Amino acid sequence: MPPRLAPLNWGLQPSSLLLPSSTRALLPSIPTTSPIPRPAQTTIRTIKSTNTPRPDRFAHNPSKPALNSTSTAALERKAHSTPLRTGLLAQKRGMTALYDPVTGKRTPCTVLQLDRNEVIAHKTRDKNGYWAVQIGAGEKEVGNVTRPLLGHFAAAGVGVKRWIVEFKVKGAEGLGVEVGELVGAGWFKQGQWVDVRAISRGMGFAGGMKRHGFSGQPASHGQSLMHRGMGSAGGSQGSGSRVLPGKRMAGRMGNERVTVKNLKVLQVDETNGIVVVNGCVPGPKNQIIRVQDALGKPWPKAPMSVREISPAVIREPAVVAA
Template sequence: MPPMAPLNWGLLPPSFLLPSSTRTLLPLLSLSAGPLPKPSHTTIRTIKSVNKPRPDRFAHHPKKPALNSSSRAALARKATTTPLRTGLLAQKRGMSAVFDPETGKRTPCTVLQLDRNEILAHKTREKNGYWAVQVGAGQKLIQNTTKPMLGHFAVAGVEPKRWVMEFKVRGKEGLGVPVGESVGPSWFSVGQFVDVKAVSRGMGFEGGMKRHGFSGQPASHGQSLMHRGMGSAGGSQGSGSRVLPGKRMAGNMGNESVTVKNLKVLQVDEANGIVVVIGCVPGPKNQIIKVQDAIGKPWPAGPMKLDEIVPASIAPAVAEQVAAAA
């Protein structure tokens, strides 16, 4: 039942409801008493809700304010997971193993080779909306490079590069390496952890057993031609006689971006441009790899500028003297 309208005491009813004798006295009443008062408020027929208002669905806690949706707030939320410095581009040369002469333990590792990594550009918060370092690696013939990219390389003062990628950094301190400078394997130190990202090997169209690890159908007597079959793909009335979205089925396998986290750097060879990491790296041989400081580990006390780099191939005593002099 809708709520009753409030009564406005002291107001006259409409003129058509008054008797004729009283209606003739209305002009005299208006002159003596002035204009009639208006109602205190306009009555709206509605239903009053007894439920409390729901919290903002964008708030991470009902008692806390909603999160800010500006770009500056988004960068602030990602600050803890954004590396302090840039990464480098490397090529996967293959897997090997290192034996410890004392314990005899065999450690599988992957050999990554850095090929002429140079800084091409700096992305700033004021101009581009975020902080990043653009890195180029490899070599490319001039006749195979487009004119816009030739101009981009000319501005940086470097030769045409085969691969050009960006590495996001947390702030302005991550832009310590100037444009046009070359960075080698000594950018990483032995014992630190890195994240590698690359495109995995393409395996073509594969079945459910290889792609998702299904066990297949029974291999008993009477079961024929369905040993590696996937099985039922869609229910009847229970799921609406259709295949539900996200169903794991046979299809294209591989050829997608894969990130392997927390690989430990085993060796660094500045002379040959090689970085050896423990474990496997996605992609086939000669695949381009993005190597950057691991976001799941404490940030390494590595160099932020070229002046802070100490070559890993020199003796430890000399390295300490160079570091002390720097």
């Protein structure tokens, strides 16, 4: 920091020692009743910078302050992309098609079946640091479950489950489903949008053309057994004579988590626990699927608790007269 100089005494009388003897005799006759005011601003010698201040590199927007590193601030940043209510677990039963009775348009769709989705536990902000609902589905032999997990199921008052998944929710209002309650297909409404997540079908070791869509080598002009080859994997001088990390090459294809967004719910069968969604869903048949409200669409006007779900209507079979 530059040194701060003493204020200059502008307009003050000089010392009498610096005045000649003839002028020194006239000093008593000069009125000194009102002192000369000093300037309000003091002169500071400094350097004016021509560079504009740079924004904080921890700020997500130059016009906004830096991000806070607390857990509360982290939850607030994720609040806009956290669903209001829990999702459910379903099994992929296969694909079919629906026809519009008016236009005759064919719409491919996937049939998902819910298998005894029950609430096992609640995760709260005070105890666990976040809000979530733990859902269990399916069934499993008691002898194949560890004792701690059996105690966890017994505390919730539910049977032994095969799959256990946590669905994060935005706040305490998402814990409307009580522990031990059974949630059916009526949790979703016809016409709403959902996101599905599952493990894709494993396809084993695949080449670059099948795995990444490479075009391959030319089909003629002296190519010898390299028609489907990948080609060069790393440059000489530009990349340091090495293969850069993340290079797309041949390897295992599939068997990874895939998310398909914005699938429309076409039909809901509460009695049989079936939800029909538009389009395809990752994974083979009988694959476990996570179904939750779509993040890229407005939140649906759907039930927040089991009590708000409309009861299933079981139709009596028609009696055919002989």
